[in-house]
Amino acid sequence: MRKEKLREQMLKNQRANRYLTKDSNERKVVEEVFDGATIRSLNVLRQRGQLDYLNGVVAAGKEARVYWGVALDGAPLAVKIYLMVSADFRKRMRYIAGDRRFEKIPSSSRDIIRLWVQKEFKNLQAASEKGVRVPVPYSLNSNILIMEYIGEPPRPAPLFAETEVDEDDYNWTMKTIKNLYRKAGLVHADLSEYNIFKTAKGERVLFDMGSAVLTSHPESKELLTRDVTNMARFFRKRGIDSKDPVGLVEEIIS
Ligand SMILES: Nc1ncnc2c1ncn2[C@@H]1O[C@H](COP(=O)(O)OP(=O)(O)O)[C@@H](O)[C@H]1O
Ligand SMILES: [Mg+2]
Incomplete structure (x- = not known):
């Protein structure tokens, strides 16, 4: 308020x-x-x-x-x-x-x-x-x-933390982490429900990428595990079943 x-x-x-x-x-x-x-x-x-x-x-x-x-x-x-x-x-x-x-x-x-x-x-x-x-x-x-600018000024789009999320959002999130890793060669490294927008039209946007590291970074696996674990925890808290983070990480990097 x-x-x-x-x-x-x-x-x-x-x-x-x-x-x-x-x-x-x-x-x-x-x-x-x-x-x-x-x-x-x-x-x-x-x-x-x-x-x-x-x-x-x-x-x-x-x-x-x-x-x-x-x-x-x-x-x-x-x-x-x-x-x-x-x-x-x-x-x-x-x-x-x-x-x-x-x-x-x-x-x-x-x-x-x-x-x-x-x-x-x-x-x-x-x-x-x-x-x-x-x-x-x-x-x-x-x-x-x-x-x-994501959203309609003066407001930014709502964050995952501020809006309803469903299984599609879960699937999108895990797929996006994987695409970021495999296609862009990056790990977000500060991922949470506070760094993903979900616009009024339902478009999802990842942001706050300052922390993101290359997959070649010595700590990239640890950071990736933290990202995936954070998101799994968030979706579980919202009543959406998540796969085991360790398995998800292996799937992403394999
Ligand atoms: N591209 C954007 N469009 C609209 N609002 C934004 C945008 N980027 C950031 N914001 C707003 O600023 C807030 C903080 O941005 P963020 O990049 O997460 O900074 P911080 O490093 O302080 O966490 C977001 O929660 C959002 O409200
Ligand atoms: Mg932020």
């Missing part, structure tokens, strides 16, 4: 939330919200024509905020902005080290976040190209990732 209220507030504040309009007062509002580096990063995306303006916050997490952005042609965009100051950035190392796409491991939190955004972008791109349904990635810069 609190979420609802926040969204209403957000709509009211729509104009105030716009950034970099010609009105210098509005600009001031924005500069209080974002740090200087993020403002510059948003400006670069704008100069490239990849973003017109931001309409308001969709979700505010500890490490990233997702905004409803608007493209030059008026289409909605999901703009994920990682907070540059994050206490937890070091726990990301597990998912970066061991990934042969990233040879040099950065040491500053800023560089780790930049790398994280690149990784999330590449993961979305790889999944998307291989026909695994994820938000289509559009562009990135520094700590900002722009992708397809």
